[in-house]
Amino acid sequence: MIQTPYLLFLGDAPDQLAAKVAQGIKDWRPDNAVGQLRMEGCKADVGLADMTLAEAKSKGAKTLVIGVANRGGVISKAWKEVLLAALEMGYDIASGLHNLLEDEADLVEKAEERGCALHDVRIPSVAYPIASGVKRSGKRVLAVGTDCSVGKMYTALALDEAMRKRGMKSTFRATGQTGILITGEGVPLDAVVADFMAGAVEYLTPDNDADHWDVIEGQGSLFHVSYSGVTMALVHGGQPDALIVCHEPTRPHMRGLPDYAVPEMADIRDVALTLARVANPGCQVVGIAVNTQHLSDAEATAYLKKVEAEMGLPAVDPFRHGADRLAQALEAL
Amino acid sequence: MIQTPYLLFLGDAPDQLAAKVAQGIKDWRPDNAVGQLRMEGCKADVGLADMTLAEAKSKGAKTLVIGVANRGGVISKAWKEVLLAALEMGYDIASGLHNLLEDEADLVEKAEERGCALHDVRIPSVAYPIASGVKRSGKRVLAVGTDCSVGKMYTALALDEAMRKRGMKSTFRATGQTGILITGEGVPLDAVVADFMAGAVEYLTPDNDADHWDVIEGQGSLFHVSYSGVTMALVHGGQPDALIVCHEPTRPHMRGLPDYAVPEMADIRDVALTLARVANPGCQVVGIAVNTQHLSDAEATAYLKKVEAEMGLPAVDPFRHGADRLAQALEAL
Numbered sequence: 001m002i003q004t005p006y007l008l009f010l011g012d013a014p015d016q017l018a019a020k021v022a023q024g025i026k027d028w029r030p031d032n033a034v035g036q037l038r039m040e041g042c043k044a045d046v047g048l049a050d051m052t053l054a055e056a057k058s059k060g061a062k063t064l065v066i067g068v069a070n071r072g073g074v075i076s077k078a079w080k081e082v083l084l085a086a087l088e089m090g091y092d093i094a095s096g097l098h099n100l101l102e103d104e105a106d107l108v109e110k111a112e113e114r115g116c117a118l119h120d121v122r123i124p125s126v127a128y129p130i131a132s133g134v135k136r137s138g139k140r141v142l143a144v145g146t147d148c149s150v151g152k153m154y155t156a157l158a159l160d161e162a163m164r165k166r167g168m169k170s171t172f173r174a175t176g177q178t179g180i181l182i183t184g185e186g187v188p189l190d191a192v193v194a195d196f197m198a199g200a201v202e203y204l205t206p207d208n209d210a211d212h213w214d215v216i217e218g219q220g221s222l223f224h225v226s227y228s229g230v231t232m233a234l235v236h237g238g239q240p241d242a243l244i245v246c247h248e249p250t251r252p253h254m255r256g257l258p259d260y261a262v263p264e265m266a267d268i269r270d271v272a273l274t275l276a277r278v279a280n281p282g283c284q285v286v287g288i289a290v291n292t293q294h295l296s297d298a299e300a301t302a303y304l305k306k307v308e309a310e311m312g313l314p315a316v317d318p319f320r321h322g323a324d325r326l327a328q329a330l331e332a333l
Numbered sequence: 334m335i336q337t338p339y340l341l342f343l344g345d346a347p348d349q350l351a352a353k354v355a356q357g358i359k360d361w362r363p364d365n366a367v368g369q370l371r372m373e374g375c376k377a378d379v380g381l382a383d384m385t386l387a388e389a390k391s392k393g394a395k396t397l398v399i400g401v402a403n404r405g406g407v408i409s410k411a412w413k414e415v416l417l418a419a420l421e422m423g424y425d426i427a428s429g430l431h432n433l434l435e436d437e438a439d440l441v442e443k444a445e446e447r448g449c450a451l452h453d454v455r456i457p458s459v460a461y462p463i464a465s466g467v468k469r470s471g472k473r474v475l476a477v478g479t480d481c482s483v484g485k486m487y488t489a490l491a492l493d494e495a496m497r498k499r500g501m502k503s504t505f506r507a508t509g510q511t512g513i514l515i516t517g518e519g520v521p522l523d524a525v526v527a528d529f530m531a532g533a534v535e536y537l538t539p540d541n542d543a544d545h546w547d548v549i550e551g552q553g554s555l556f557h558v559s560y561s562g563v564t565m566a567l568v569h570g571g572q573p574d575a576l577i578v579c580h581e582p583t584r585p586h587m588r589g590l591p592d593y594a595v596p597e598m599a600d601i602r603d604v605a606l607t608l609a610r611v612a613n614p615g616c617q618v619v620g621i622a623v624n625t626q627h628l629s630d631a632e633a634t635a636y637l638k639k640v641e642a643e644m645g646l647p648a649v650d651p652f653r654h655g656a657d658r659l660a661q662a663l664e665a666l
Contacts, residue, residue: 131559133590194530195523197562225569225612226464229530232555233562257466260611271607274600278593279558 002094002119002184007056007086008036008067010044011079019044021096022067024182028157028172032184034059036067039078044068053086063119065181066095073099083107087116094119096177121180123191124200131198131237133279138208141330142240143218143289144272146263148227148255150248151291151318152218153179155326158318159244160215162327169212173204175234179217189219189230197230201237213330214238218246222271223263224254235272239279242330245269245311248291249303265311286329288315335427335452335517340389340419341369341400343377344412352377354429355400357515361490361505365517367392369400372411377401386419396452398514399428406432416440420449427452429510454513456524457533464531464570466612471541474663475573476551476622477605479596481560481588483581484624484651485551486512488659491651492577493548495660502545506537508567512550522552522563530563534570546663547571551579555604556596557587568605572612575663578602578644581624582636598644619662621648 008022016023025033026046035051038044046067051059064086070079075097083093083101087110095101101118102108111118119125141159143152156172157179163170172179174186187200205214216238220227245265254260269285276283288307292300300317307315314325341355349356358366359379368384371377379400384392397419403412408430416426416434420443428434434451435441444451452458474492476485489505490512496503505512507519520533538547549571553560578598587593602618609616621640625633633650640648647658 133558133587133593135592190526190528192527193523194525194527194563194566195560197527198559222565222608223611225466226531227528228569228608228611229562229564229566230527231562232565233527236558236561254466259468260466263611267607271604274604275555275561278556278561278596 003062003092004032004184005061006033006063006065007051007053007061007091008033008046008048009064009082010036010038010042010046011068011070012039012041013044013068014071016044019046019068021178021181022046024178025065025067028182034061037064037082039082053089053091057089057091061091063092063094066093066097067181070097075099075104080106084110087111087114090114090116092117092119094121094181096121096181098122121177122188124188126203128192128196128200128203130195131202136202136205136207136239137210138212138214139241140205140214140216140238141242141244142216142234142238143244143246144231144235144268145218145221145246146223146265146268147221147248147251148224150246151289152246155244155246155289155318155323156215156217157182158323159326162323163213163215163330166324166327166331168327168331169209171212171214173214173216175201175204175217175219189233190227194229197233198237201234205238216240222268222275224257225260226256232275235275236279240276240283241280242284242286242333243272243276244287244289244326245285246289246291250294265307269311284333285313286333287313287326289323289326290315290317292317292320336395336425337365337517338394339366339396339398340384340386340394340424341366341379341381342397342415343369343371343375343379344401344403345372345374346377346401347404349377352379352401354511354514355379357511358398358400361494361515367394370397370415372415386422386424390422394424396425396427399426399430400514403430408432408437413439417443420444420447423447423449425450425452427454427514429454429514431455454510455521457521459536461525461529461533461536463528464535469535469538469540469572470543471545471547472574473538473547473549473571474575474577475549475567475571476577476579477564477568477601478551478554478579479556479598479601480554480581480584481557483579484622485579488577488579488622488651488656489548489550490515491656492659495656496546496548496663499657499660499664501660501664502542504545504547506547506549508534508537508550508552522566523560527562530566531570534567538571549573555601555608557590558593559589565608568608569612573609573616574613575617575619575666576605576609577620577622577659578618579622579624583627598640602644617666618646619666620646620659622656622659623648623650625650625653
């Protein structure tokens with residue numbers, strides 16, 4: 001678990017998109033961050049107060065979170081100076097970079113000297129068990145996609161927020177690096193060893209109050225041949241009571257797979273439900289989340305109406321319209 | 334790739350079952366082994382000539398294969414003496430033990446000194462790619478089970494043998510430690526990191542002659558919640574042209590999961606075929622392999638006849654009746 005609150009390190013981000021991890025923290029867990037630290041030439045701004053390490057420290061910041069992608073996969077000399085200074089001041093550091101903090105000898109040495117933690121959220125920090133399949137108390141909802149990167153994390157975060165607003169008990173459960181940095185905990189499922197994937201999901205979503213919902217971030221797609229095994233582990237390890245089908249209607253083909261057509265939502269619904277019911281016979285598909293970012297307002301409204309009629313389920317774009325109708329569907333379950 | 338031929342180390346096996354890896358090598362790749370090495374008190378015998386390290390060396394043995402499970406997960410002092418002596422004489426060593434050879438400092442030191450290889454087949458030795466999904470030449474058949482440990486490896490090995498006997502081009506592709514030790518190569522799929530599982534299966538079954546078949550060893554089951562993600566990666570990474578459904582009809586419940594009923598063969602057929610056709614739209618289920626070891630001859634015959642009528646597919650026990658009818662079904666495809 002990563003200690004909050006954070007100071008968000010934006011470094012020398014070349015544009016706003018490069019800081020999407022920091023933006024996600026600001027959007028979804030603003031209370032987790034006291035401010036942002038930008039270096040000279042930084043072109044991103046997530047709308048938090050600019051602070052030095054010392055200023056943020058005085059506001060209580062415990063962890064410097066690298067909220068930006070680095071260029072060329074290398075931690076630059078300029079970044080390194082800031083990171084070493086942070087450790088010197090007693091900050092922990094958390095990172096989802098491909099190149100690991102723990103592979104940087106000077107950071108490791110300084111962290112040991114100062115008793116600080118280095119969190120590389122791309123790699124597991126826990127020895128997960130093999131899944132037992134034992135029925136757990138509490139309820140779980142999982143976002144399943146027709147493809148990768150169709151908005152499953154966004155849907156889960158928006159749903160979690162909408163459920164809390166309705167007074168429901170809900171916890172977003174992160175299964176990828178961005179989600180882990182946003183919430184401070186989770187399982188980097190794509191980096192878990194095969195035999196322990198489903199066990200890692202069970203570990204992430206333990207017994208809970210009967211009326212509590214875990215909102216599990218989905219990964220990949222059962223129809224995406226590169227990552228479907230990861231999705232499968234979520235469907236079985238998560239024991240979901242409810243599924244939300246997530247879709248992006250303008251894809252010419254599956255992400256990264258030019259020869260593969262995006263499946264119909266009904267295909268994902270049917271196969272996901274068949275497999276989910278192995279672990280939880282009562283599982284239901286309760287709604288559809290469509291990422292309509294490439295449609296006009298009128299197109300989006302028409303498309304959602306059509307999907308809703310065809311599938312007989314509430315269909316929303318959580319970004320455009322909020323996720324309250326999905327939360328309502330879960331409440332009604 | 335493990336160098337052949339082998340000398341099979343049976344150690345102080347307490348019974349025949351403990352030597353099942355050695356037995357598998359003797360049964361399926363007898364040409365891979367020059368003899369067996371048994372220590373005092375060994376209760377197993379796979380029917381090969383007993384040899385000392387020196388005798389086997391003179392017959393050309395290159396690798397000492399640990400063909401026996403060790404007690405308590407510890408490499409004993411008595412075993413260690415044999416292993417060190419083998420390295421001293423220039424043997425490589427191959428092992429599927431949970432406790433790794435590479436974690437034994439004295440073995441590592443001696444292997445380095447003598448320029449010998451230590452093969453721990455439980456862990457991957459290759460940095461597998463992420464699956465590309467690109468269609469490969471050649472044909473592939475995958476064994477899919479209603480449960481774990483229903484005879485998928487045996488079925489694949491028997492099928493490979495039957496296909497060769499018919500003059501077909503066939504290669505058994507191992508995906509677990511026993512299969513890897515039997516054939517000298519393969520992918521320990523349950524130990525691969527999630528993101529690379531399907532890519533590891535693609536790596537294992539590359540482009541080949543148009544009339545060549547890879548016979549892929551199955552793992553787990555799409556309906557076994559602990560390991561279904563591994564199975565999923567085989568279904569998509571393997572791009573199978575054909576599936577064989579494997580079943581054991583006397584199981585009271587899924588292996589290790591007392592609350593989970595074993596699915597119907599038709600359920601596995603339908604969901605496996607739906608998912609396999611994502612990667613290979615022409616995929617067909619061509620036959621059923623039933624492990625009838627707990628049935629009498631009469632019961633087995635009656636059961637297979639019933640299955641054959643219900644499923645409309647050849648149904649055999651490859652151990653009792655051979656796998657030729659399955660090979661025939663593939664040849665007819």
